[in-house]
Amino acid sequence: MTADIEAASELRRTTMANSHMKMFQSPLEGNPLDEAVDKTVALDMRNTTIKDEKDRQHWLKGYKPAVYEKMAKYPEKIANGESIAIIQFQYDYLCNMDCEHCCIDKFYVPKAWEAASGRRKFELDDVRELSRQADEMGLANFVITGGEPLIMKEFDELVEAIDPSKFYLVTDSNGWNLDYKRAVHLKKIGLDKVQLSLDGITAEAHDTFRRKPGAFDRAMRAIDACKEAGLHIILSTVIWKDRIYTDEWVQFLDFAKEKQVGTYIVYAKPVGAYEGQTDAMMTEKEGKILQKFEEEYDIFTHMTPSYGRDIGCIAVKRMVPISRYGDVMPCPYQHVSLGNFFEEPLADIINRGLNIKWFDPKKNMPCICGVDKGFIKNVISQTYGDNEVPVRYDRVFTDDDFLDKQNMGDVQLGSGCGQEVDTWKNAPLITLRGKKMKDHNFVDDTGA
Amino acid sequence: MAKKNQEFVSDVTGEVWHKINWKKWDKIIDHIGVMVESHNSPGKNGTTAVLNQGDEVFIDDIRGRINPQYRATDPTGKIWFIPISKVKVVEGSGPGEGTQYDRGYRGGVRIKENDNG
Numbered sequence: 001m002t003a004d005i006e007a008a009s010e011l012r013r014t015t016m017a018n019s020h021m022k023m024f025q026s027p028l029e030g031n032p033l034d035e036a037v038d039k040t041v042a043l044d045m046r047n048t049t050i051k052d053e054k055d056r057q058h059w060l061k062g063y064k065p066a067v068y069e070k071m072a073k074y075p076e077k078i079a080n081g082e083s084i085a086i087i088q089f090q091y092d093y094l095c096n097m098d099c100e101h102c103c104i105d106k107f108y109v110p111k112a113w114e115a116a117s118g119r120r121k122f123e124l125d126d127v128r129e130l131s132r133q134a135d136e137m138g139l140a141n142f143v144i145t146g147g148e149p150l151i152m153k154e155f156d157e158l159v160e161a162i163d164p165s166k167f168y169l170v171t172d173s174n175g176w177n178l179d180y181k182r183a184v185h186l187k188k189i190g191l192d193k194v195q196l197s198l199d200g201i202t203a204e205a206h207d208t209f210r211r212k213p214g215a216f217d218r219a220m221r222a223i224d225a226c227k228e229a230g231l232h233i234i235l236s237t238v239i240w241k242d243r244i245y246t247d248e249w250v251q252f253l254d255f256a257k258e259k260q261v262g263t264y265i266v267y268a269k270p271v272g273a274y275e276g277q278t279d280a281m282m283t284e285k286e287g288k289i290l291q292k293f294e295e296e297y298d299i300f301t302h303m304t305p306s307y308g309r310d311i312g313c314i315a316v317k318r319m320v321p322i323s324r325y326g327d328v329m330p331c332p333y334q335h336v337s338l339g340n341f342f343e344e345p346l347a348d349i350i351n352r353g354l355n356i357k358w359f360d361p362k363k364n365m366p367c368i369c370g371v372d373k374g375f376i377k378n379v380i381s382q383t384y385g386d387n388e389v390p391v392r393y394d395r396v397f398t399d400d401d402f403l404d405k406q407n408m409g410d411v412q413l414g415s416g417c418g419q420e421v422d423t424w425k426n427a428p429l430i431t432l433r434g435k436k437m438k439d440h441n442f443v444d445d446t447g448a
Numbered sequence: 449m450a451k452k453n454q455e456f457v458s459d460v461t462g463e464v465w466h467k468i469n470w471k472k473w474d475k476i477i478d479h480i481g482v483m484v485e486s487h488n489s490p491g492k493n494g495t496t497a498v499l500n501q502g503d504e505v506f507i508d509d510i511r512g513r514i515n516p517q518y519r520a521t522d523p524t525g526k527i528w529f530i531p532i533s534k535v536k537v538v539e540g541s542g543p544g545e546g547t548q549y550d551r552g553y554r555g556g557v558r559i560k561e562n563d564n565g
Contacts, residue, residue: 116549277461
């Protein structure tokens with residue numbers, strides 16, 4: 001009996017992998033597949049919840065073996081204090097919505113002025129170089145973000161330049177331009193997942209948040225289109241302190257459960273449109289309430305344990321946003337540049353970031369830009385107001401913040417006040433012991 | 449209600465928002481702007497810097513689409529990011545057509561060393 005189940009399971013894994021090989025003909029080679037089997041597999045893929053994760057790991061092994069091999073080394077890399085960062089790639093800030101929680105608005109420069117001003121921005125050859133360096137570092141995830149990626153005219157070329165055979169490739173989207181035909185196409189060119197922003201389960205709530213009448217209807221269409229096309233989709237929603245106590249929040253989670261889609265929960269941060277508004281932000285208390293919801297619903301946050309370890313804050317360790325202008329940042333909500341891709345190798349920038357105590361790869365830090373008042377006061381607040389973002393690291397960090405004083409880039413010795421970073425000092429070491437772990441989510445961690 | 453005047457009220461902050469349309473950048477960059485209302489900016493150690501109504505600033509960059517701002521300097525050289533609704537651009541106060549704007553940037557941020565503006 002057990003052998004039968006294992007055999008059936010193996011068959012399903014193989015057919016799933018083959019199905020995706022067929023859908024993704026280039027640049028990987030595909031296998032011919034029986035149409036009847038293909039239909040069965042397509043139906044299976046409609047229920048793309050996090051619980052299917054183990055199946056998707058096996059699917060990945062057959063579909064994108066280079067990615068699978070890199071991900072298989074992640075636990076070892078974490079143990080070695082290396083970054084396993086998702087590249088959150090802000091290729092373009094163009095957007096067709098005006099969301100009130102936009103945290104990136106201050107990065108946007110009107111196109112004609114951008115060209116005239118002399119700023120260097122990513123071209124497709126730069127993207128190829130970024131892809132090469134990220135692959136060389138053993139990184140396996142790219143998230144294309146914006147703006148709204150699916151209104152980029154050169155989206156397909158961008159995907160090709162990243163090289164989907166080397167990366168698990170996700171795009172953020174508001175779903176406005178995502179119908180069934182597009183979903184099929186995205187899957188065909190090698191995209192693995194859509195992370196769809198949804199800020200409410202009524203048109204009134206969602207459209208108000210997005211300041212775009214019709215946004216909710218388009219998002220609903222996008223969910224169904226992706227499921228129908230067999231393109232993995234998860235929801236992404238912003239949580240703030242008050243929302244977690246509302247009926248609407250539970251209704252949202254029930255909606256996602258009914259639709260059988262996982263949900264990535266994004267903490268509202270006191271940056272961007274919510275600059276300085278710390279009262280509306282989540283506290284440790286709401287964080288614990290959210291953990292209770294995690295037990296009942298397929299939801300996860302950037303703090304959800306991954307790869308067999310609870311690594312805490314993922315800044316630099318598991319996430320590095322890169323701006324359209326090459327600035328490498330610790331997290332999407334810390335508008336601090338750790339260095340510029342057009343000036344230095346990506347590995348050097350990331351390794352300098354890991355040398356900053358707030359991003360110490362050995363420490364289990366809290367969500368520092370969300371709840372750590374010292375970090376918000378000393379670092380985040382320096383990105384507010386009249387400070388042009390991203391603020392370079394040597395303006396906000398001192399030698400006190402660095403572990404190895406020989407690798408501080410432009411930060412001068414003796415620039416600090418000699419006081420220890422308490423949050424870092426008190427943070428526990430990353431360990432397997434004494435922590436409640438979810439299953440090793442091979443693909444879905446942190447929403448990528 | 450006309451689409452361009454449509455207002456949205458935030459469920460989180462209660463703020464009212466409506467879309468602001470852009471003017472052409474070459475009628476803004478390197479132009480003088482006059483404050484049509486005062487603007488406060490928090491400074492260090494709890495201080496507040498103020499640009500008063502009628503003050504002049506020099507606009508040298510644009511940021512933002514949802515909440516667009518001018519990057520501007522006041523006569524003392526302080527850099528400000530000011531919501532565009534608070535500034536009236538003085539027509540004809542900028543350079544003429546064909547001006548080359550070859551400025552120095554490090555990543556997305558202006559650097560003063562190579563600034564021609």
